[in-house]
Amino acid sequence: MKERTIGIFYDGVSSVPQEIELIFDKEKKGFAFKTANNKLHFWKLNDIVFGKKGSVLNLEHGEEILQNIKVKNIDFISSVNVFRKKNGYIDWYQRLIDLGLKSHVILAVFILIFIVLGYIFVIPWVAEKSVVLIPEDYDNKLGDTFYEQNMTFSSIDSSKTKALNLFAKELKLNNTKKLKFTVVNSSEVNAFALPDGNIVVFTGIIDSMTGYDELVGLIGHEASHVNNRHSMKMLCRNLSGYLFVSTVLGDANGVMAVLGDNVNMIQSLSFSREFERQADLDGFEIMTLNKINPEGMSTLFKRLQGEKNFSIPEFLSSHPVTTERIGYIDEMIKTKSFVFKENPRLKKLFKEIKY
């Protein structure tokens, strides 16, 4: 079976169009044509790159010498296409492209949903697992660097620092690594934990406290951040979230990447809320373990809620004291059983720290 049409041939040497008679040979699976000097050419279907531009079919052949044939005959083109389809000459990529707009829109929506689900469920899981792979050594280095950079310009109260360390020594904090406390003179009502076990407490927050139980609550909370490697987890989540977003969307386009970045930020804020909750629960447990009245934590939070300048470096942990947090602590005070007794040693040390 042979079909014929007139095509325009470009010989890859010049841009002169040459009119040729093109023969589609279905038995030999290729195209035959003669050029001006009566030279016979045969192109095998497998060696041709097919391109459809509007209603024109473009056949491209050769690597070093690029030759082209343009065909305009609609019947001829459809006959070639039918043959290629029937005999498996359409590759998988073309088949994916040929699925049509409707399927592609559905596919796009499906991919979007897949990404969102992956983002919400897979990323946190992967990050959590990958934290285990990062040596604790790295936590220490990260914390050290931050501590050195930030403490150089802060005024450390050495006697209060000493007292706070003694205070913490009296407590069981469930810690796996050595915790080191520092009291910094600042009116900021603030405290934060670094991944290497450095916990920094500002005098502003201590001054606002009325009893040592509140300080135990704060220490328990911060110790939990260190014990659970929250900083590193946060870093891993942010990083893997960012990598995920940029891998998937980075190629698609810039706008999507920007949207992705914002989603990432919102997501990391909710991660941090989750970490705060865990630290609160652990802090509560530490208080009962040490026979301290857990009401102290609730009292502290209620007072902090009233404070306006309660801010903390974003990437370490953001501690907005919300009604929700106070709510679940009060709930635990009501429902859990605990015993507490006055601890004169802590009381004495607290006085030293405060004044």
Next chain:
Amino acid sequence: MDKPLQSSTTYELQFNGSGNAFFSVIVVNWLLTIVTLGFYYPWAKARKLQFLYGETSLNGDSFSFHGTGKEMFKGFIKAIFIFVLLYALLFLFLYLKIPFIGLLLFYLGFFAILPLAIHGSYRYRMSRTSWRGIRFGYRGDRKELITNFFKWIFFTIITFGIYGSWMSINLRNYLLGNVRFGDVEFNYDGDGADYFVLNLKGYFLTVFTLGIYSFWWQKDLFEYYVDNLSLNQDGKEITLTSTVTGGGFAGLAIVNLLIIVFTLGLGYAWVVTRSMKYIFENIKLEGNIDLDSIAQTEDNFKDATGEDISDFLDLDFVI
């Protein structure tokens, strides 16, 4: 050279791609990139370029991009290797406690890569682009480009950036001046001073008009880019003229923004195709070169390393 010009003709440069078709290309790329955990990226890029070039036509015949994912993947690996080497060097010096020398070498290496990447990228892209089987080509000299590049960088630094305008125009003159399309030579005739004034005016008027003038600034830049470009073949010439307007750019940008916002980004394909259409519709080509008489002169060049480094560094291909 005082031969009377042969009767001048116009040429038709068009972008024919539909948003629907481009959307299909993007979605399939997206799917394959995810399934392969990102490894499809070079192939995806090749598909995208093949589509965009293939849908652009000159006098009814389309351009072709012959670059393949495999070539770009190889280039990608080489590019990664170069960056790893650079960082290894930096860390070696940090380890040896001489960070200053490490950083100096790192930045020098980084700057040295730039012209190399531009050179490689031009050679690759041009030689892999064809029209009627006639290849484009870039014949710039690597050494010359590197020497000039460092000279211009130096001037830019000592003039606190003012020379930057001259640098970009010199670079454009050099790069585009060395582009060929078979035996047709490209020529770019820009002037740093004009470019500087144009940007100065654009900047201040944009600030004074709270950003509104930016579209007219964009129009001026585009015009400067297109109008100074010409093609030559044995004393014959094709000149390019831009007919874009600031209002046109403004309309284009506003509608594009709306499409992106209301489709949550999925309308990106249509944004690209309508922008391309607008741009190509507004470039007028006129001259006396016979497009049926272009001879093949350029070789294949399949090393995509420069192309991939440029991609890493987010260098815009056309400078």
